[in-house]
Amino acid sequence: MLAKLSVRPSVRRCAVVGAAGLALLGAGLPAADDPPPGLSRFYDQKVTWSACEGPDMPKDLRCGKVTVPLDYAAPGKGTLDLAVARFRATGKSRGSVLLNFGGPGGQGVGQLAMAGKEFMGLTNGYDVVGFDPRGVGRSSPVSCGNAPDDALDETDAAVADPQAVLQRLRDAAAECTEHSGPVLPHIGTVNAARDLDVIRDALGDSKLNYLGFSYGSRLGAVYAAQFPGKVGRMVLDGVDTLTEPLSEQGVVSAQSQQTALENFLTWCTEDIACPFGQNPREAREDIVQVVESLDEDPVPTDFGEAFSGQDFVGALAQGLYSRELWPSLQRAIAQLLEDGDTRALEAFASGGVTLPPLRPHRGLVDPEDVPLDNLPAALMAVNCADDPDRPAAAQVARDLGRLRTRYEQASPVFGRYRLTQVLMCYGRPKGTDFIRDEVKDLDTPRMLLVGTRGDPATPYRWTVETAERLGSSAVVLDNRGEGHTGYGSSKCVHRKVDAFLLYGTLPPNGSSCGPDRDPEPS
Numbered sequence: 001m002l003a004k005l006s007v008r009p010s011v012r013r014c015a016v017v018g019a020a021g022l023a024l025l026g027a028g029l030p031a032a033d034d035p036p037p038g039l040s041r042f043y044d045q046k047v048t049w050s051a052c053e054g055p056d057m058p059k060d061l062r063c064g065k066v067t068v069p070l071d072y073a074a075p076g077k078g079t080l081d082l083a084v085a086r087f088r089a090t091g092k093s094r095g096s097v098l099l100n101f102g103g104p105g106g107q108g109v110g111q112l113a114m115a116g117k118e119f120m121g122l123t124n125g126y127d128v129v130g131f132d133p134r135g136v137g138r139s140s141p142v143s144c145g146n147a148p149d150d151a152l153d154e155t156d157a158a159v160a161d162p163q164a165v166l167q168r169l170r171d172a173a174a175e176c177t178e179h180s181g182p183v184l185p186h187i188g189t190v191n192a193a194r195d196l197d198v199i200r201d202a203l204g205d206s207k208l209n210y211l212g213f214s215y216g217s218r219l220g221a222v223y224a225a226q227f228p229g230k231v232g233r234m235v236l237d238g239v240d241t242l243t244e245p246l247s248e249q250g251v252v253s254a255q256s257q258q259t260a261l262e263n264f265l266t267w268c269t270e271d272i273a274c275p276f277g278q279n280p281r282e283a284r285e286d287i288v289q290v291v292e293s294l295d296e297d298p299v300p301t302d303f304g305e306a307f308s309g310q311d312f313v314g315a316l317a318q319g320l321y322s323r324e325l326w327p328s329l330q331r332a333i334a335q336l337l338e339d340g341d342t343r344a345l346e347a348f349a350s351g352g353v354t355l356p357p358l359r360p361h362r363g364l365v366d367p368e369d370v371p372l373d374n375l376p377a378a379l380m381a382v383n384c385a386d387d388p389d390r391p392a393a394a395q396v397a398r399d400l401g402r403l404r405t406r407y408e409q410a411s412p413v414f415g416r417y418r419l420t421q422v423l424m425c426y427g428r429p430k431g432t433d434f435i436r437d438e439v440k441d442l443d444t445p446r447m448l449l450v451g452t453r454g455d456p457a458t459p460y461r462w463t464v465e466t467a468e469r470l471g472s473s474a475v476v477l478d479n480r481g482e483g484h485t486g487y488g489s490s491k492c493v494h495r496k497v498d499a500f501l502l503y504g505t506l507p508p509n510g511s512s513c514g515p516d517r518d519p520e521p522s
Contacts, residue, residue: 049064133192135378145371190222192382210235216236221439222439234445236447236448237486237487246424246425265280307349453479479513496513
């Protein structure tokens with residue numbers, strides 16, 4: 001899926017301008033279970049663990065690195081080091097379970113440092129391991145530097161003069177190439193999955209046990225297609241689409257976000273303190289008016305950049321990722337509407353991509369040398385490396401107005417915000433066809449797919465469609481709750497996932513978890 005961006009404007013816009021120079025992923029063909037010639041030295045390594053550097057790192061977390069080839073098609077032409085982190089098993093370990101928190105662009109080391117307590121149950125049998133994928137965090141981070149940040153600031157301008165916007169995107173892409181270094185042409189999920197297998201071997205595991213959230217489900221599915229004989233117990237939570245183009249994903253995501261917003265407003269209007277009153281239909285109309293008003297007359301902030309309607313939409317997107325955040329989101333909106341105070345909403349809007357199951361307003365544990373725009377820059381690079389569609393400029397100009405109407409019909413609030421992803425890969429080389437063409441009909445042990453009915457990012461139907469595509473190995477767990485992914489928000493999902501990973505106990509295909517208790521209104 002395309003993770004939702006909700007950062008300060010200069011970073012948020014960088015996410016939609018992207019990077020040039022992505023090579024065709026010729027190395028992204030199915031890999032044999034045994035290391036191909038030239039890769040044996042990467043499979044012979046072991047991780048050396050030591051104390052983690054950086055602020056607020058848990059004392060019992062240990063960090064290390066795994067070396068992988070920069071280019072799997074030419075392993076002798078350079079290497080890069082991937083950052084890994086581990087909480088040891090509390091007793092006898094049966095191996096490792098690797099986590100991916102989503103994005104793409106999410107830092108596994110920093111997230112594991114913050115969220116370790118969420119996974120302590122798994123340490124009853126496993127070492128719990130997080131990693132920064134190539135191009136992310138401490139693993140040769142990509143960046144767009146000082147790329148122009150206003151190319152897609154105004155959707156109206158893009159519709160009126162798409163050629164001018166496309167030229168600005170090309171200019172910005174050149175900046176991304178300049179600042180990202182040699183890893184950029186080799187970024188993407190196909191190579192990340194091959195890295196995952198090298199990490200598995202370096203940890204001493206014969207099979208990959210894996211828990212992937214959101215985008216992490218795409219990574220897990222690609223791994224299973226490349227290394228079916230190495231799949232252990234695999235859980236995909238918040239399941240991504242493997243087939244829909246980015247433009248279609250944007251429409252679906254806008255629809256899902258709109259549904260989540262309406263569920264939030266229904267909850268909010270049950271409380272006397274709701275800033276939109278007690279009528280859900282009127283609340284839906286009011287929030288559209290707030291967005292339009294802020295776009296026409298942005299509110300000044302302490303940071304010198306005005307808070308616009310699209311910044312407000314970004315904050316909403318973040319707040320809808322978890323039902324636990326609804327009371328805080330309600331208070332933040334009330335502060336804006338009653339006092340003109342944007343600070344609480346800015347705290348949401350500056351959170352970057354929400355990496356489930358964590359709270360999106362909590363920052364990552366970043367070393368100082370990770371570029372501030374690494375997350376959106378990596379998100380764009382990976383998504384475009386994974387997507388083979390490259391419409392010509394004439395087609396973009398012809399279709400943009402029609403697409404805008406479709407997006408705004410999908411959501412009067414989020415449609416405009418999501419439309420920019422139609423252009424996100426313009427000017428980049430064609431991405432790989434491998435995911436659409438080859439990730440299907442898997443011959444692997446059974447894996448667990450978790451879909452959440454009220455998910456604002458990865459709609460439940462993607463779970464069902466991906467399960468059908470993957471074949472008989474996929475078992476679906478229906479989480480009848482709200483928020484993005486289920487493991488961190490549903491006790492039932494948490495129990496069932498842990499039972500599968502620890503003991504191999506799978507729920508029946510199509511079984512469900514009911515929603516947890518609603519949060520209390522403010």
